[in-house]
Amino acid sequence: MVQVDFKLIHNLIVIPLKINNKELSFILDSGSNKTILFNLSDNDTIGLKNIEKVELQGLGKGNSVEALLSQNNTIAIQNIQSENESIYIILRDFFDLSSKMGTTIHGIIGHDLIKNFILKINYSTKKIVFYKPETFVYKKCKKCEVFPMQIIRRKPFIKAKVQLDTIGNSLTDVNLLIDSGGSDALWLFVDSEKNIKTPKKFFIDILGEGLSGTIYGNRSRIPKFKVGSYEIYQPTVSFLDSLTTLNARIYKERNGSLGAGILRRFHVWIDYPNKKLTLKKNQNFSDKFNYNMSGLEVVYNGKQLVREQETKTYKDGYSQNIETNSTISFVTSFSYKFKPSFKIKSVVKNSPSDKAGLKGDDIIVSINGIPVHNFNLSKIVSKFQENDHKKIKLQIDRNGQKLNFEFRLKQKI
Numbered sequence: 001m002v003q004v005d006f007k008l009i010h011n012l013i014v015i016p017l018k019i020n021n022k023e024l025s026f027i028l029d030s031g032s033n034k035t036i037l038f039n040l041s042d043n044d045t046i047g048l049k050n051i052e053k054v055e056l057q058g059l060g061k062g063n064s065v066e067a068l069l070s071q072n073n074t075i076a077i078q079n080i081q082s083e084n085e086s087i088y089i090i091l092r093d094f095f096d097l098s099s100k101m102g103t104t105i106h107g108i109i110g111h112d113l114i115k116n117f118i119l120k121i122n123y124s125t126k127k128i129v130f131y132k133p134e135t136f137v138y139k140k141c142k143k144c145e146v147f148p149m150q151i152i153r154r155k156p157f158i159k160a161k162v163q164l165d166t167i168g169n170s171l172t173d174v175n176l177l178i179d180s181g182g183s184d185a186l187w188l189f190v191d192s193e194k195n196i197k198t199p200k201k202f203f204i205d206i207l208g209e210g211l212s213g214t215i216y217g218n219r220s221r222i223p224k225f226k227v228g229s230y231e232i233y234q235p236t237v238s239f240l241d242s243l244t245t246l247n248a249r250i251y252k253e254r255n256g257s258l259g260a261g262i263l264r265r266f267h268v269w270i271d272y273p274n275k276k277l278t279l280k281k282n283q284n285f286s287d288k289f290n291y292n293m294s295g296l297e298v299v300y301n302g303k304q305l306v307r308e309q310e311t312k313t314y315k316d317g318y319s320q321n322i323e324t325n326s327t328i329s330f331v332t333s334f335s336y337k338f339k340p341s342f343k344i345k346s347v348v349k350n351s352p353s354d355k356a357g358l359k360g361d362d363i364i365v366s367i368n369g370i371p372v373h374n375f376n377l378s379k380i381v382s383k384f385q386e387n388d389h390k391k392i393k394l395q396i397d398r399n400g401q402k403l404n405f406e407f408r409l410k411q412k413i
Contacts, residue, residue, distance in 0.1 A: 011260035024106035029181025032110035033154035102377030185261030290385035295351020339373030
């Protein structure tokens, strides 16, 4: 048994991982059948071996991308070590995950790390336990449910049901990729079943970056998602067209993905050797499904030097007079510290922020009067997921000029 602490950022699991004895940060992505490395700096020398050029294709509408395939590498997490592993190196960081997550991300890993283990993922305590299948014993758990898991092309799938607003109260069977590396709740592939259509109420949104370009989808809600006896109401769902998901539909029975937006509502056991998934509700189960209502995609923009005021307080303890004794004097000084900076990467057309006049590459100075360096990226995103009609005031730096903007969040689904 090996227990690993992880960071949870935008629903995604970030773990420390060693490749050829070099410690890096990876996203644990159960939906990935490859170990993909990107964002290497000059200081991240890991001694990759047996390199050859290859082409990789993924989600998105663009062409394949050039990559390097390195074989016979060592992957380790604590005292778990795997030899002779293949690693794909993307020559350009198409994902831009480090800026989107506010911390350095070197790559994604899935099947190569978890193929020989039973994983217990606790999203509440942010801990993963790796168990060897030959010594692991499932404890009796009345509140747990166990589901058969198919492994197709080294990826795990589970059968579930969805209620779609196009067909009343009936349920449609779906076969979903178990995708811990997808921050959304659900993706559904349009027309992969005759009932799977984009609902009438939706908006076009940027879902992320794939190897083959930006991934767009129609973001909406469905009345219900059901897996076993668990029923989840009003989840947000992204409906993807056939062109965007062309490469993902090689497995024709696939209808979409079960993402971390739902997985994080459970304690999760992923058992590759025995091909089963176990779920148990956790404290997040009844959380609302929120989404970004601003139309802004904000990313980390490095460090900036910030002047901070330091105030020290002194009490006059010499006077016998009670009123005088409570007199407080202030001594103020200033210090300079490096603090995080954030900028707008893109603005969704016709969104509230677009109509207010905000633009890509605007650097955010403050949000509702609070300096932006007091936030982390997750807190900024949560500000844009709050109440419908909530007023957002942004001060931004555009080419050295300070400008003020104001808009209200608008719920579309």
